[in-house]
Amino acid sequence: MANSKYEYVKFFEVEDEVMPPNLIVVRIVGRDFRRFSEVHEFEKPNDEKALKLMNQCAIAVLEEFPDVVFSYGYGDEYSFVLKKTSKFYQRRSRLYSLLILKISSVIVSFFSSVYVTKWKEFFPLNELRYPPSFHSRIVCCASIEVLQAYLAWRQKDCHVQNQYNTCFWCLVTKGGKTVMEAQEILKDAKEHDRNELLHQQFHINYNDLNPLFRQGTCFFRTKVEDVVKYNEDGTPVKRLRRKASDFRSENIAGRRFWNEHATLLKELGGFPEDCIKLNPDYIRSFQFESKLMPSTWIVIRIDGCHFHRFSENHEFDKPNDKQALDLMNLCAAAVLEEFQDIIFSYGVSDEYSFVLKKDSQLYQRRASEIVSAIVSFFSSMYVMKWKDVFPEKELKYPPYFDGRAVCYPSNEILRDYLAWRQVDCHINNQYNTCFWNLVKSGKSKSETQSYLKGTQAREKNELLLKEFGIDYNMLPLMFRQGSSIFRVETENSSILASGNSVGKAQTKIVTEYCNIIEQSFWEAHPQLGLAATRCP
Known part of the structure; x- marks a missing residue:
């Protein structure tokens, strides 16, 4: 592939890394799940079906990512522990390191997709009204x-x-108290007082409540007998295999529970003694936090993971599947609806870049919070909208995306970043159009790669025209230039009783397939604030 003059912008990409021997925990927490639970009418104080759905998502994470060896969750949160020797998204520098945002974004994306995919299994009569999303962050346990x-x-x-x-x-549902009255009663109550209140007023022994509610759930792999096939006479053939199993204990951090499981000892190590005192502030100090540079443009770029395989398994049209691109655009537009600080987005194939305004204080500019929220919401929306776009295609397994955050200090450099992505769109699309037409004409993939090696843009255009009668410049703009999504102001007129017309300014989100490299686009849309590329 040819390089472009805009590729220098890649040097602004800085990866957050964690060095061994840190043990990595990815903690995900529901984003505004109080509202989500109210809208979807979850039972209070615990909805068993909702908790079991979370558990199914955790199992799916362990099955998808072998480096995740332990998980613990309750309510709307889950923690995933990577094994000591993890090389998850490893890259080589002087030492092995782990790419923080990629790890956390991939896991939260997959978790979100599974949550939507499995919703109907647990809530067959309850419509999923809007996409759930989660935050994720890394805890580096030294x-x-x-x-x-x-x-x-x-x-x-x-x-x-x-x-x-x-x-x-x-107190609220059985005792007739208002929300404020219940809060006041419990304001200074200690653990013993709460137990007494439950026992005396409501005849509830707290220790008899479902352990799922009181203790949470942990999953890790153990060897279990599994039926792999059946003999001709119908007898099952069983084999030992490692499978994620659920466990509950009053003290998952105790030596007795932890050290009796060989898997945990091997992958993570043993606890030398019981944990007696807890200091939450000390533990929070190990949470990895990276704040993005102030007064810079923030770009959140998400990319599909293993989308070559995903597109093949779902039989996407080659070289471009319009429906698949429409689905990506629907998700991107929904992201702009959800996050008002995003002013512009550009997408091609299985990637999207979201530009946050320069003075954005979204999540106090914490990289992990911003990236995880956007990639999680996008992933959930992708699964939710699948049937709208592909009504006759089954979604065979949950897709997921990784995300990164990059800061660009000036309008000019941000514009160059977007130009780089659009140039890349053209280069890839032109190559892929040639490649797949040659393959469809009877050449093997290896022959086609050799045939196209070293060819220039003009030669590819001539090949398409002479061999296949395709004028590259007449292909759909969405394929050649990608998709730009942003807000525009419109005026909504209404007629008063007096007969006078009154205009009210509104904004709407539009999708266009246009040249964003040229100055004319930015001058035509001054609301984006990127027309000027030099300081006055």
Whole structure:
């Protein structure tokens, strides 16, 4: 592939890395799940079906990513622990390192896709009204003792929240108290007081409640007998295989629970002693946080993971599938609707770039929060809208995306970034159009690659015209130039009783297939604030 003059912008991409021997935890938490649970009428204080859906998503993560060896979750959160020797999204520098945003974004994206995919299994009569999304962040545990303290902290939080919520909703739904009255009653109540309240007023022994609610759930792989086939006489043939299994314990961070499982000892190490004291502030200090540079343009770029395989398995048209591109555009437009700080997006194939305004304070400019929220929302929307775009195609498995955040200090450099992506769109599309037409004409893929090696743009255009009667410049603009999505102002007129017309300015999101390299596009859309490329 040819290089372009805009490729220098790649040097602004800086990867956040974690060096061994840190143990990596990816913690995901529902984004505004209080509203989500109310809109979808989850039972209070705990909805067992909702918790089991979260558990199914966690199992799927363990099955998809072999480096994830342990998970613990409750409510709307889950923590995933990577094995000590993980080389997940590894790259080689002087030492092996792990790419933080890629790891967290991939896991939260996959989790979100699975959540939407499996929704109907758990809520067959409850329509999913809007896409759920999650935040994710990395916790870098410097030692096995830090991991132990982290798990103890999360399980303690599970207990405290569940006990409080059980009391709160009993007071509201059974005791006739208002929300404010219930909050006041529980304001200074200790653990013992809450247990007494449940027992005396509602005849509930807290320790008899479902362990799923009180203790949370952990998953890790164990060897289990599994039926692999059946003999002719119908008898099953069983084999031992490693499979994600669920476990519950009052103390998942205790030596007794942890050290009796060989898998955990091998992949993560043993706990030398029980965790007696908890210091949440100490544990929080290991949370990896990277704030993006102030007063710079933020670009969140997401890319489909293994989309070559995904497109083949779902029989996308080659070299371009219009429906698949329409689906990507629908998701991108929904992202702009959801996140008002995004002013512009550009997409091609299985990637999209979202530009946040220069003074954005979204999530206090924390990279992991911004990236995970956008990639999670995009992933959920992709699954939700699949049937609208592909009504006759089954979604065979959940897609997922990775994400990154890059800061660009000036209008000029941001424009060059977008130009780079559009040039790349043209180069890839021209090559792929030649490639797939040659393959369809009878050449093998290796023959086609050799045939096209070293050819220039003019030669490819001539090949398409002479061999296949295709004028490249007449192909759909969406294929050649990609998709740009942004807001434009419109005027909505209404007629008053007096007969006078009153105009009210509104904004709407539009999708265009245009040349964003030329100055004329930016001058035609001054609301984007990118027409000027030099400081006055």
